[in-house]
Amino acid sequence: MNDDPDPSPDGADRTLGTALRRWRDRTGPGDAGLPREQARARRAPGLRREELAALAGVSVDYVIRLEQGRASSPSGQVLAALARALRLTPAERDHLYLLAGQSPPVPRQICAHLTPGVLRLLDQMAATPVGVHDAAWNLVAWNPLYAALMGDPSALRGRERNVPWQHFTGGAGSARVTHGGPAATARFEAAMAADLRAATARYPSDPDLRALVAELRAASARFAALWDTHEVGVHTADAKTVHHPRVGPLELTCDVLTAPGTDVRLVLHTPAPGTDAADKLRLLDVLDTQAMAQTTTHAMTPAPESA
Numbered sequence: 001m002n003d004d005p006d007p008s009p010d011g012a013d014r015t016l017g018t019a020l021r022r023w024r025d026r027t028g029p030g031d032a033g034l035p036r037e038q039a040r041a042r043r044a045p046g047l048r049r050e051e052l053a054a055l056a057g058v059s060v061d062y063v064i065r066l067e068q069g070r071a072s073s074p075s076g077q078v079l080a081a082l083a084r085a086l087r088l089t090p091a092e093r094d095h096l097y098l099l100a101g102q103s104p105p106v107p108r109q110i111c112a113h114l115t116p117g118v119l120r121l122l123d124q125m126a127a128t129p130v131g132v133h134d135a136a137w138n139l140v141a142w143n144p145l146y147a148a149l150m151g152d153p154s155a156l157r158g159r160e161r162n163v164p165w166q167h168f169t170g171g172a173g174s175a176r177v178t179h180g181g182p183a184a185t186a187r188f189e190a191a192m193a194a195d196l197r198a199a200t201a202r203y204p205s206d207p208d209l210r211a212l213v214a215e216l217r218a219a220s221a222r223f224a225a226l227w228d229t230h231e232v233g234v235h236t237a238d239a240k241t242v243h244h245p246r247v248g249p250l251e252l253t254c255d256v257l258t259a260p261g262t263d264v265r266l267v268l269h270t271p272a273p274g275t276d277a278a279d280k281l282r283l284l285d286v287l288d289t290q291a292m293a294q295t296t297t298h299a300m301t302p303a304p305e306s307a
């Protein structure tokens with residue numbers, strides 16, 4: 001419990017107020033950037049109301065009314081200031097907006113920032129080909145075995161690094177990939193179009209994403225028909241065959257993992273144990289990975305250019 005008492009009236013709707021108080025209780029002065037001396041002579045380490053008010057640029061009375069449930073419609077500017085002052089995570093910030101009856105802020109453009117955790121995964125999953133994509137399915141990073149399997153993507157530019165563009169237009173890419181029979185191909189295409197539509201809802205102002213969709217609709221009647229269904233979804237898994245020029249076809253399962261708090265997708269390519277594909281992947285590891293490692297480890301590049 002904080003030093004300042006809770007003057008909330010009994011029976012008030014305090015869903016938002018309760019959340020604010022809990023977040024305030026857990027945030028110490030040092031965590032919020034205040035002098036640590038202010039943590040002395042406290043019964044609890046959390047922020048006082050006047051401290052939160054000062055950090056957020058609002059009055060103490062307004063903080064009290066928020067915690068009591070008597071201030072029912074805080075502005076987006078106030079919510080953003082409270083989220084910063086309380087050091088909320090992105091998920092907590094979105095929850096704050098929803099509690100206040102507002103839509104969480106939408107980022108304007110796709111971000112392909114790779115966290116240290118994603119980079120560690122690329123290091124640690126050396127025996128699995130891993131490609132990293134942004135929300136528009138542009139390839140932004142890869143590990144050496146991915147380059148050995150798919151071909152070194154370093155020379156690819158613009159749309160050549162975009163998965164739906166390569167598939168729907170037959171454009172140049174890093175490797176020839178098929179998705180099984182017609183039914184499997186249709187499922188992949190529908191999932192990819194639905195995933196892109198979901199991305200446009202999250203990033204309505206991203207110019208490259210809008211351009212990608214427009215170019216795909218113009219270049220591919222199949223994509224245009226799928227886009228016009230208005231289906232929205234997330235692409236999470238796939239089975240495909242990579243036709244490698246040195247070891248032949250490899251049948252692989254692709255699992256899509258999303259880095260927490262981001263739209264960065266890690267695509268893991270794995271063969272079934274004991275299969276011919278597993279043997280071929282080990283052979284590729286021996287033949288190509290050592291040579292590739294000098295130039296492709298953490299091959300992070302700028303966001304692909306528009307075609």
